[in-house]
Amino acid sequence: MALTGQLQEFDATALAALVAKGDVSAGELLEAALARIDAAEPRLNAVAVDMRDKAHKQAAGKLTGPFAGVPFLLKDILQDYAGSRMTLGAVALRDNIATRNAAYVDRCLAAGLVIIGSTATPELGLKATTETILHGATRNPWGLDRTPGGSSGGSAAAVAARILPMAGASDGGGSIRIPAAYCGLFGLKPSRGRISEGPANGEGWEGAVCSHVLTRSVRDSAAMLDVLAGPEPGDPFVIPPPARPYAQEVGADPGRLRIGFSTRSPIGGAVAPEMTDAVAKAATLLESLGHHVEEAEPDIDGGLLSRCYMGLYFGHVAALVDDIKRRKKIPESSFHPDTRALALLGRAMSAGAYVELQSHWNGFARALGAFHASYDLFLTPVTAMGPARIGELETPELLQTLSKLTTALHAGKLLLKSGIVDQLAYKNLERTPFTQLANLTFVPAMSVPLHWGEDGMPVGVQFTARFGEEHTLLRLAAQLEQVSPWANRKPNLK
Template sequence: MKYDEYRGFDALGLAELVERGDVHPTELLRVALERCAEVDPEINAISLLMELNGKELAGRADIRGPFAGVPFLIKDLAQDYAGYPTSGGTGPLRGVRATRNSLNVQRWLDAGLVIFGKTTTPEFGAKAITETRTFGATRNPWDTTRTPGGSSGGSAAAVAAGIVPMAGASDGGGSIRIPAAHTGLFGLKAGRGLISSGPEFGDSLFGAVTEGVLSRSVRDTAAMLDLLSVPDPGAPYAVSRPDQPFRTAVGTPPRRLRIGFSHESPLGTKVHGEAVRAVEDAARLLEELGHTVEPAAPVFDGKQMAFDFMTVWTANAAAVLSRACAVSGSQPTDFDIDTQVLAAVGRAVAAPELMAAHARWNGYTRALSDFHGRYDLFLTPGLAEPPLRIGQHRTPALADTLLPPLLRLGVGKVVSRTDFYRDLVTANLSAVPFTQLANITGRPAMSVPTYWTPAGLPLGVQFVGPSGSEYLLLQLAAEIETARPWFDRHPA
């Protein structure tokens, strides 16, 4: 098989070729590895190449499953593969090997996927860009001077560049949808509790985090959701599943929907004209498809929501850094300065303050629920501006020198009031202010690649649905995919 032929199939399509005997998994892996060798030196999407593991999996005589023989990459964050390190985007953890597979990695293996590497992520998945001290910058295949987003930036870059048709991802504040919007891919964040993160994790970030994939086709994501949403008896709670498989949603058009849309940032910050045009373009397309679309948005204090999100986020960063130091024998100064700052601020959060911030999440959930009482879906930009340039939000070198001594003095509360910390929060959220609401409320949401800027940059739009609306979202995504196909759009 040649690369151009390989690129012409999604993951299910490649699996069908394997099932028919038209191609062997070792041949698919060869093409994927050759493509990786060709493009990864430029895009830097792979943090750990597991070539021998991939060859062993591809060569198994008993390989089977819905994705049997398809090359696959997993995210280097919380997706543990026994015998290999999960670095979380940081140097100190590169020497700590996982002792068992995470639940979803095992499900991917059982589905016949050929895992041959791990993809880059910002340190502990804490940024909307993928740039670290350890691995450097991951680049967007559509324009290598720009970021593919984060935190699943490596997976997005690998899929967009054609190394694999689909890759593992996760989303705690937009980390599936943001990279999808950056790279012209489809990305669905499932609702709270539908996909387990076990056995290592239960209700990460108060349930804001979920795992999933980035893909080039809606049907790949739908079929993957069928695999990943199998109930886990050890999960914190159970949620209802639809009566029919998610994959059937692709062949069933949605009912006519009422959709509210807004392109105003909940932070009150500027939204680029191209992001506005992306939403307006999507609204026109939806009307052409027979849906009712009108300006509307849930009513809540967006700035307070950002503060409440970051309060929980920084407290979690402190816990994650402490655990990483314990298992690796490292010091906080061995990690990125941004991580040190977030953790320092998090350590300064008092327990009542943390619980009060989390309690206010209920208000945002109620506001979104009220909105969904009137509208089936909420349409927003995926990003507030086109993909950022590499280094645009890099921490100043002077701060990298001056802050560590201050942090060792335990001045997290002071740091949280500095311009540097405010700039760090702004860098994380002002370019991506639309995605956190779905994580806080636990609602499913998706990024759909409906728009490219005149400069040729992808700029996906987001749809947020009510609880249990994954099936509906997939139906609409498939309808949009048919009306405005994106599968054959490739970066030069």
């Protein structure tokens, strides 16, 4: 089998085994991955920063670890690689050079992964689509006119296109699970504190952000969780370690799980038929495996949760934009109008209003905890709608003009009271209302690619577990992967 074929057909665990046996070298795998990037990239636009020079040096050296010799792409946000450009998808950071490694990157290097670049993300990781002024639009391999989602859209596109078997990702409101669902991949968002965000950060978004990977196979995700999990000195929140390595959970009997499901949008929007069909078929499959499945959902006000999420969103955008402006000595006009409008909203929000919104997080966690007293897992669609077409979610020109005008007038409080906010927020959350719950309650959740729509696009289903129970999700995911395999399905991207 040709090397390119090996790279496309094998997961990271299998590739590492080939390298360990001497059947293929790290250099050969690197060249195969780079050839695939060069062939696919003009259409996908998945890679933000090319690091092949560094990768060649790394592949030529001594590599050790569970993934020695396997090519890997970082996400261009939160995964700093010293000496490399890290842009966060922003024109304002096009020349930003990381001065030190993130703990995430150190652990990838220690595992023997050969880092060949970073993947595109929306500006500052703020949207569920990956289209930027700096890098342009990243496209979904299953339909080049569609988005791969965001903010880990570049990683999802690269893995789905079989450029390489896994890539870095992070999730602050669905940014692992949404791209996984849109690109036919497995995507696990871990619990708060499972993977350190240090040393540059204590916790992202008050603990709502978690890093991990996007993969084709469940075993790769589990093995990478073993690589990445664990605290760093100074971390503000340390979660108890797992009882045993996560790789050992793959193939373990999940037992008879009690699973509650819902297809109702938490914010009252429409849910596309292919999403409800995916959940219904998943429920039937689960019952055939001996699990108990019934319609049930936690007692949570989805509208309130979305407002709390948007308050977090506004506040952190404002703080990040101000930090970049100060450090890089650049004007606010360097950012996209949407980003500037969000920053203005964050500045207009009082500290008291922010704290009041965050105080509701406890209620969400308590309600979800009460639900999990009866049910092991909560099953929902990952998204309410399929992937948007490229450009479909771009803010309408009129709203951009109004946002620019209001920003220029420093009328943040006026903007908060206007209908612009509702339009900006609802337009994004209407499509993706199911994922924020896991972030604001700090629990693990996963997207599993069990369904494809009539248009040939993948549809993921989401499972949410109790805090710290990644092992339950991995056991079930491996069981589903065995009886309803998805790795043999791939986009028709030549």
